[in-house]
Amino acid sequence: MKALDELTFDNRFARLGDAFSTHVLPEPLDEPRLVVASKAAMALLDLDPAVAETPVFAELFGGHKLWAEAEPRAMVYSGHQFGGYTPQLGDGRGLLLGEVYNEAGEHWDLHLKGAGMTPYSRMGDGRAVLRSSIREFLASEALHALGIPTSRALCVIGSSTPVWREKQERGAMVLRLAHSHIRFGHFEYFYYTKKPEQQAELAEHVLNLHYPECREQPEPYLAMFREIVERNAEMIAKWQAYGFCHGVMNTDNMSILGITFDFGPFAFLDDFDAHFICNHSDHEGRYSFSNQVPIGQWNLSALAQALTPFISVDALKEVLGLYLPLYQAHYLDLMRRRLGLTTAEEDDQTLVEGLLKLMQNSGVDYTLFFRRLGDESATLAVARLRDDFVDMAGFDAWAERYKARVARDGDYTQEQRRERMHAVNPLYILRNYLAQNAIAAAEAGDYSEIRRLHEVLSKPFEEQAGMEQYAQRPPDWGKHLEISCSS
Helix, strand or coil: CECHHHCCECCCCHHHCCCCEEECCCCCCCCCEEEEECHHHHHHCCECHHHHHCHHHHHHCCCCCCCCCCCCEEECCCEEECCEEECCCCCCCEEEEEEEECCCCCEEEEEEECCCCCCCCCCCCCCEEHHHHHHHHHHHHHHHHHCCCECEEEEEEECCCEEECCCEEEEEEEEEEECCCCEHHHHHHHHHCCCHHHHHHHHHHHHHHHCHHHHHCCCHHHHHHHHHHHHHHHHHHHHHHHCEECCCCCHHHCECCCCECCCCCCEECCECCCCCCCECCCCCCCCCCCCHHHHHHHHHHHHHHHCCCCCCHHHHHHHHCCHHHHHHHHHHHHHHHHCCCCCCCCCHHHHHHHHHHHHHHHCCEHHHHHHHHCCCCHHHHHHHHHHHCCCHHHHHHHHHHHHHHHHHHCCCCHHHHHHHHHCCCCCCCCCHHHHHHHHHHHHCCCCHHHHHHHHHHCCCCCCCCCCHHHHCCCCHHHHCCCECCCC
């Protein structure tokens, strides 16, 4: 395991030069202190977990100190925000401190969010508040534990620095990890500003560093785009299967690697609601839960437009046509597994859709239903879950179809069924009210709750002794929390 001064830097994005980013130093936080750290994320950098408790850890990730080899840069990009194009965005409150590679040879961006003003702050203060930093930290690590592709979070550093949002709050920084922080919006920026040389340089950078296997294909850029489409189809299928709402699927928030990126007003479904809107600012529901699938395709189309200098329009359209079938295949496979099925039948999609419609009309808890479905045999489980539904006759009809489907699937013991289903159906998810409880305690100076919640969410499929309170349906107030982009 390494100490902090033993990290090895290789700042590949910084070497692209000033057309791609601007050198900016972090603005230090007052009285930086560790709020929470992820041992699993630290392991990606081969860091000894004990260093998180040292003063220099908070100083480094609170903006007071910097490695000599680091080259902090604010990246420039553009993007479509709520459907409208914004010509220049960029890292308004974040900095790419540098790229570190571990003993396995993996490169990881160290990206510090809340690091102060940059040339791209657009009249903002460049700061992040404690509540938003805690939410991003918890979401990053919780999604990873669920098997959903995501950026990671190393730590949250709190402070006494005052920051004004709807009220005065305290500033914080969260250190994010990803193999790259390049977004769809990077390609859009150079395409719409008509800078073909820089756009070609960016494309080569992404192709060589992140999709080198595509070099072996007759049309490397087309192969790269296909891989991006496939990764996004799979990622969004996992969002939908596990009830995750991103909230701000602007193209500047879409990773070129197909990972969940830039957490703002996200939420997991409590009661199943296909039309759920988690972003208080999304007045028209553009980024509602059910819209995430078509918006994913819309965003990929925006990226395709920016790639027209390298790939023919016909070829781009053909690859875009793969998105929905790939999404549907991944999603149905996940939902079969959540229902405890190991084989495929043509009517499985109808079975899933029928269940979701019943859940929608009855306000059934999305996560707990699937978990409890695997607790017992199909016959006993549906009998116990029946009371959760308003339309009992409708559920009884669905239950008969489900039991018959399970019987056709194979002859498994109940223990095999439970083990298989519990391995894909979490008991613990990051509910908004749980995050809010941890935030309220942290804002009062008590970091024990966020650390405990983080530990629980790191093992979402395992029943953990003494942690029953984290597996409960939310109280009524917890279902109606309004989350804004500043959250």
